[in-house]
Amino acid sequence: MDQSLFVVLVLVSVVLIAVGALLLRRRSGTTDAPAPSTEVxxxxxxxxxxxxxxxxxxxxxxxxxxxxxxxxxxxxxxxxxxxxxxxxxxxxxxxxxxxxxxxxxxxxxxxxxxxxxxxFEGVDRRLVLDGRPSVIVAVGVNGTGKTTTVAKLAHLLSEDGHTVTLGAADTFRAAAVSQLETWGDRIGVPVVSGAEGADPASVAFNAYRAGVEAGASCVIIDTAGRLHSRSNLMDELGKVVRVLANEAGSIDEILLVLDGTVGQNGIAQARAFTQAVPVSGVIITKLDGTSRGGIAIAVEQELGIPVKLIGVGEGIGDVVPFEPEEFVNALLAP
Ligand SMILES: Nc1nc2c(ncn2[C@@H]2O[C@H](COP(=O)(O)OP(=O)(O)OP(=O)(O)O)[C@@H](O)[C@H]2O)c(=O)[nH]1
Ligand SMILES: [Mg+2]
The missing domain is CATH 1.20.120 (Four Helix Bundle (Hemerythrin (Met), subunit A))
Structure with missing residues (x-):
């Protein structure tokens, strides 16, 4: 076959295939226009x-x-x-x-x-960081994500220009201290700890003092998980808070870390913790897991404590400020 005729035939076939494909797309109603975005x-x-x-x-x-x-x-x-x-x-x-x-x-x-x-309207969810340094204490039952969240929060605040000192006041388990130290190394934040079995209030006190000496703008204290029904452990938490408040003048935030997957039991936990210490805000973790999300509404409506942050994964960047509109849109996204 003549070479130029071959080229013309190929070109005509390509054009015909392209036109055919275009017509088929039109008929099936698909377009290249992006679907309306519900992305948040x-x-x-x-x-x-x-x-x-x-x-x-x-x-x-x-x-x-x-x-x-x-x-x-x-x-x-x-x-x-x-x-x-x-x-x-x-x-x-x-x-x-x-x-x-x-x-x-x-x-x-x-x-x-x-x-x-x-x-969710009409609630101030900003973290209060008025103290010099400001003091944040994380509290909650076992395994809710306190230590991880403390590290995430330290990272978030560091990125925001804060200098953070961490206090590992979970002295029940040696592993708890090394867990926080590992995070501290990773994010470049100093961690103050005590011996296993030491008085958590004294570790918190030392961490605050170390934060002052280091010129930190924020001291965050991780505490041991405790069952809200164990009154001796809740008293111990009261002591941590009292000692810190005495030394610092006041505590800026006592953040209750709730596991979003535990459902209505979270309300019972929140009620017991607010009775033991003046909880100023809630962080709901594991919203990326099998949580159903409604606990955010229940905890605010029933107890009047603002949800300030949410945990949406295990990574260091996976704590975000709680934005109701964005949260609701994400929950209801089709
Ligand atoms: N998927 C998911 N996992 C999380 C989140 N937050 C924490 N975790 C995981 O939950 C587990 C427990 O986290 P920790 O930070 O050790 O919990 P804790 O409250 O300090 O535990 P105790 O000190 O034993 O009371 C870890 O495997 C974390 O990675 C989250 O937002 N999403
Ligand atoms: Mg812990």
Missing amino acids: PFGLASRLGRSREAWSGAIASLFGSGEPDDDAWTALEDALVTADVGPAIAASIVGRVRASSPTSSSEARDSLADELVSL
């Missing part, structure tokens, strides 16, 4: 993966078989309770969403988002 900063929607599935599923099934009836609304209420919102709050939220008479699942989603965001 920090990739929160994808981090909240499993929490999100539960919420979106509940909304989607509301209009699953036409107009929602009583059973469908009850199912949504049940889903909120299952997501740890708490029964009374769930009933009132669903009542208001229903009263807004949504005609589609996307209207229901918007109405639910508005209701949830309004529950």
Whole structure:
């Protein structure tokens, strides 16, 4: 075959294939335009993966078989309770969403988002860092993520220009001290510790003094996990807080670290800790895990303690300020 005829044939085939593909795409309705974005900063929607599935599923099934009836609304209420919102709050939220008479699942989603965001409104969630140095104490039951969160917070504050000293006041386990020291090495923050079995209040005191000497702007104290029902351990925590407050003049933040996956038990923990020490804020961890997220609403509504930060992973950067609108959008993202 003539060489130029061959080239022309190839070109014509390429053009025909391209036109055909374009027509097919048009017919199937796909375009290159990006879908409307429901993305939120920090990739929160994808981090909240499993929490999100539960919420979106509940909304989607509301209009699953036409107009929602009583059973469908009850199912949504049940889903909120299952997501740890708490029964009374769930009933009132669903009542208001229903009263807004949504005609589609996307209207229901918007109405639910508005209701949830309004529950979180009017709360100052900023960390108080007034002291020189400011003092932050992390408290909570065993395994909620205190030590990891203390390290993450130290990193967050360092990035924000603070100089941080850490105090390892969990003297029950030698491993607890080395865990914090490892984090300290990694993020370049000094860690003050005591001997295993030492009085945690004295370690906290020494850490504060070391922070002052080092010219730190912030001293963060990690404490041992303790069951909220053990009164001797709660008294011990009271002593840590008293000694620190005496020395520093006041404590800027006592942050209760709650594991977001424990559900309503978190409320019982929060209640006991607030009775033992003046908890000023809550950090909910493991929201990337099997948590259902509703505990953030329950803890604020039932106890009036602001959720200040959330933990969304095991990495050093995985603590972020709690932004209600972003959190709600991420939970309800379709
Ligand atoms: N997925 C996930 N894991 C987390 C998060 N925060 C902490 N963890 C993990 O939870 C486990 C316990 O964390 P720790 O920081 O040791 O908890 P703790 O409260 O200090 O534990 P105790 O000192 O024994 O009371 C570790 O494996 C952490 O990596 C989080 O936000 N998401
Ligand atoms: Mg710990």
